[in-house]
Every structure is written in C-alpha cells, then in structure tokens.
Amino acid sequence: MKHLIIKKLGPIQDVEIELKRINLLIGEQSSGKSTINKTACYCSWVEKEISIAQSPADFEKKGIFELRFSEFHKLNGFIVPETYIEYETDVMRFSFSKKEDAFHFEWKDRWAYIRSKTIYIPAERNIVAAIPNWFDVNLEKNNIRSFMSDWEEARNYYSNEPTQILDLGVKYAFDKNNRKDTVMISENKTLDFTNVSSGLQSLVPLWLLLKYVTEGIYKERQKDSVAREYQNKKLIDRIYSWVLKAGGTSYLLALKDFGIPRKIYNIKHYFANKEQAKEFERIAYHFINLHYSNIFLEEPEENLYPFTQRELIYQMVALLNGPRAHNLFITTHSPYILTSVNNLLFASAVGKSKKKESQKIISQKYWVNFEDVGAWFVKNGSVTSILDPKLKQIKAEKIDEVSRKLNREYDKLSDLEYEVD
Template sequence: MTKLRIKNFGPIDKGFTGSKDGFFDVSNLTLFVGSQGAGKSTVAKLFSSLCWVEKAVLVGKKTAKEVETLTFLKNLLSYQRIESFLNDESEVEYTTDFVHIMLSHKKISFKTKNAEKYIRPQIQYLPSERNLVGIVDRFAQLPLLPDSMQDFLYVYDEVINSQEVQNSVLPIEELSIHYNRRKNKIELQSEKYTVSLNEAASGFQSAVPLFLVTKYFIDTIKKRSRELKFKNVNEQKEFEKVLDKNRAFNSFFINVVEEPEQNLFPNSQKNIIQFLLSSLNENIQNKLIITTHSPYILETINNSIYAATLQKKGFMADSLVEKQKQIDYDKVSAYVVKNGEIHSIKADDIKQIDPKEIDGCSEEINAIYSKLSDMEFSNGN
C-alpha cells in the first residue's frame, strides 16, 4: 500500500483530515477533485516525484546519499515547478512497502525496507499542457516549458515513432491514428476526411497524446510480460539483475493524468475514462491517478464501481459496462482538496464516490432557476 502525508506545502496547509496521522492512501485508482488552485495537481505532482525517487534509488540510478541533499530536493520540486511551495514548515511523507521518504524542514531522508522485492514501474505524468504537442512544431526546443513538460514531449516523440502507433483507433469517434513520417505529423482519419492533429479540434489535441502514451506503455509492458513469463517475483528479480541498466524492465504502469476531460464533450469524456480504466485493469499492480473537475468523469467511474459490485453478486452487469472497464470499490480512493485540506469523498455505505463536491454547482443553478420561475408565476402570470 502506498500512503502520502502533506502539510504546509503550497496551498495545502492542514493536509488530510481523515486520519490521526494525516496519511491518505494512493490506491490502484485515485482521484483528486477541487477548484482551480486548490492543490489537487500539487498532490499529484508530489506523488509522481516521490514515486520517481523511490524507483531511482531502488534500481540503482541514485543513491540514498545523493537524494538526501537540499540541492537534489530543490531540483526535484523545480522539475514540476512546485519548488516555491517549499518552506521551513513543510512536511511531506511518502511510504510504500519498500521505502519511507520524509521531507521536513527543507531536508529529505530516505530509508529502504524489503528493497529486494521491489518491482520497477513505468512512471508517466500526463500534464494538462499535453495539447501543445498537437499545435507546436519543434516542440522539444521550447525553453520556457517546465522540465516535466519537455520530458513528456520527448516521450511523445518516441511514442509516435514506434510501430504501435500506426492504425491505432482513438476511443473518441473511432478515428484512426496515423503517423505521417514524411510530414512528421500525426493524422486523424475517418471515412470522410483526414486531418493533421495540429489542425484538429482542441479536444483531439488533448486526447490523442493521452491515448497514445498510455496505450504505448500498456502495450509495451504487456508484450514484454508475454515474452518473459516469470514463475514468481524471485525469478523476475534474478532476471533484472542481469539486465543492462539502460534496458530497464518495467513490470507495471503508474499513470498520473491531469484533467482527462480537457476540452472534451461529455460523451467523449466517458469514452476516454473508460479507456483509462481498461488500461488500468491490464495489470493488478497498475495505478491510475487522476485530477479532474468533471462530474461526467466521476459518474462514469461510479457506474464502473457499481457494475463491479453487481458483477460480484452474480448480476450480468458486463452487459452494460464491460468487465475490463469495471473497478472494485476497494481499489479506489477519492479526495477533494479545498481550503488547505484533503477530505475523502468515498461514501462507504453505498460504495460510491460522492459527486457533490463537483456537481453541487448544478444544484445551485437549478435552485436559482426555480426561484426565477417562482418569481415569474408568483403573480399569476
């Protein structure tokens, strides 16, 4: 189990209020909702950064001594441009079955436990700025972008040059994706037209990089797993020992996605989150961390949870929600970030995520409409 504690870091001052020690779970599927600037992306970026530190040390790319320096800490946070959030009162703890990382008083400590059982993941942060790859040429040379975005662009460049991209089908309007090597452009094809991504709608410019990068890593890991069928963890660890460090074997995927709904019509939001859930279910160790503003994302996930609950009880829920797109309630964590605090929004009594933190605005809008209607007809008009 992965747990995180955050206090006095940027917009998050009080941290998680649902436990005495301030720790909250990062499950197979973890969602963060909240208004702009509340800190949900800050949480996702901290998780991604510390997850990377865990991997870097345990696979031998960094030593514990190297990461326990103020310079490393500042560089780590500046990678996601959250270094200004660090102050003398900041406290961040990250703990898994293999490490304990503590950030306190501008110092970082790293301790290992059961490190010999660590299985390396592929870690990818999909930033909200990902739509830039569809509209900017020679993107890797843009110096003003955060380091994290520049790295994402390099990853994307590797992905679109891979064989896996050709003839992929986007789960939105079933458009075929083709990489035109001569023009060095991604093209979207339907029965009626072909359009370059840089000329496509903004929703496609956001969804295509998300889809391609996720699909690439899921397919790559799945392909490698089929080629190398290990009997147990010890056998896999022995294999990893003889690998060249530059040919790291990643066994599962940690996918951190900012706003999967970005620029998408509600039905397309449903399709993209179902794709992400299907990808998550390719491996029991996979993790999907999402920040979102969308009630459609939450309601689609709630349907997937409900379907999984009914499927366990013997109902044919997969006739409505495919089994690959279902998710067990116990594998989900969901939080709202607001007023410097993190609260769980899971409703254990009904085994659903409470959508009111996002969709409460609809109630307010409807209430105003009712009052306006009452005003019009109160005088018998």
C-alpha cells in the same frame, strides 16, 4: 501500501492520503489538486531511483530533493520553511523537511521493489499539436519536456499503422520519415494534426500515451542507455551479493533469458542451492524489467464533450484492468469524470450478484472494485474523502455541487414566477 503526507506546500496546508490503484482529486481551480498529483508523482519516481541505486545517498545530498522537485514540476516558490513531505510504501519510507533542510530515509523491505514506469501527463499536452516543430525547441528539464520525450517514444512505436482514437471513428498516424502527424477524421479526409479541433489535440496524445504505457511499452524490450546498462550491471552484482550472504557456492546457475540481456549480464553465478538461485532470479527479474506503470494525469476532460469524457474513462479503466497492475492518479474539474467512475463502481457491486445482467449494461472489462479507488475533494489546503463506504460509491452530493446550486436558483425563480400576488 502507499501513504503520502504533505504539509505547507504551495496552496496545500495539511494532506494525508492512502494511494489506491485509481485516485481522483476534484476541487476548484488553484485549490492544490495539481500540487498533490505532482508530489505523488515525484515521490513515486524517487522510490524507483533509490531502489535501483540501492542507496538514498543522492537524495541525502543537501538541497537535491528540493531542487529536483521544484525544477521538474515547476514549483518554484511553493516550498516554504514549514514544508514537509513524507512517503511510505512496503519498500521504504522517506521524508523531506525544509525546516531541517534534510532528507530522512529508511528501508522497510529493500528487495520487495517491483520496477515501474512513472509518467506525468500534463494539462498542456496539446502543445505537441500547437507547436509543429516542438522537437527543435530547447526546453527546460521539466515535466513538459519529459512528457514530450514520452510522446516521441509513443508515436514512433505506433508509426507502423494508424491508431484508432477511442471509438470516435478517428485515427492518428505518424510518418517517421517526414516527421508528420496526421489525423484521419473519415475515410476520405485526413488533416494535419495542427489543424484538428482542440478536443482532438488534447485527446490524441493522451490516448496514445495511455495505450503505450499500459500496453505498447511492454510488448518489446526497451533499449537501455549506456548509463542505464552500467547501473543495471551494478544492480545485478548487488542482488547477487545479497542473495549469496547465506554462504556456499556449489550450485551453478547459467542466467536464463528471463528479461535480462545475455550480452550484458550473461555471467556465471554460483549458489548454495536451487532455492538461492531462484531467489536471485526472482529479485533480478523484478528489478531489471518494467512490470507496470504509474500514470499521473491532469484534467483528462480538457476540451472534451461529456459523452467523450465518459468513453475516455471507460476505455482508460479497460487498459488498467489488463494483465498488469497499473496505477492512475487523476485531477479533474469535471463531474462527468466522477459520474463515469461511479457507474463502473456500481456495475462491479451489482455484478457480484447479477453478473450476466450487469454485463449487458456495462461490460465487465470496465468494472472497478471499490477497494481500488480513492477519491477526495480538495478545499482550503486540505482534502476530504468523498467515498461512501456503505454504498461503495462516490457520494452523489459531492459529484456536482454546481448543478445543485443552479437547480436551487431555478426552483426559487420558478416559485417566484408562479407566486400568487
């Protein structure tokens, strides 16, 4: 359960939504879609930071919650005296009130947290192609810099061999020695990344990052910084102290290699019994290791042909349907994005009674359960659900209002043309 409330933040007046595994926001430009996305992203990160520190003290310092939020997501001027943000999960509940200039916090189940990777992929992602020497630029500490840091990790991870970009017959490659990005558009033609189409400049970093945060990052252990190692060591000590509260130290557990580096945490721990030791193992495993990713994505359709938008959504869902419970939050202007998701919802629904026949049309790896989706239309500072609980789809009339208006205009002109004088 993830519940988000936003009041009086930039263009947002009053929003309350229950976040699902796949979340979609559509609406006109400047309607507040990105503001909701950024707020959800920031709150997800705050939950992680408090859980790992096992204390909200840092965010309770005067002005810290607001300052970090405004700087990272470039929201200066968005926060007003009436601004209020509230976020609740199974682990904790916290809120920020600008009027009170206070951050309020309460634990719900502090040891239920499962560590995740939170990533924000901005609409400006083609900057990595547009500015060849971006890694030499002194950037502010905001979501663009964070995105570039994640991009650096991803392209280094996939540098050993060219990576296929969807099913477009295009491959991306990164030469670590020369720090050169190239795109193979055919067997005989390779272009510098800065010279490919705007669509590929937007799609390549998006697809590579999606693959990395849903697959690659979990295939090899990420090296922790010295600060993170120290933080994890303190976290292990806190978990041990909490589990040991029942008393007794007769049972010895030598830490097994369940994801915690022996060289850092190979300390003898004593417990009252095996059950207590297993509880320690379970909590430590959840807190120290990454288990899934929270992906916050702006405008996946950017510079893409409609058919490619469809392919991107299908392949994106296939990544989400892997062994880990990843979450996705999308803002979009594209009816093709919503229509693509609708087809996957419909395939899942039809597949419950006609599985084999449905799989011949749309493979099961792309299917989406209706219960896993949240979809809203953003207008006038608030949101309206565009899901039809009876049909278990996104409401057809909300997918492409512009096309319907154009069709009505065309029909009126057609009637006029054939009108009998």
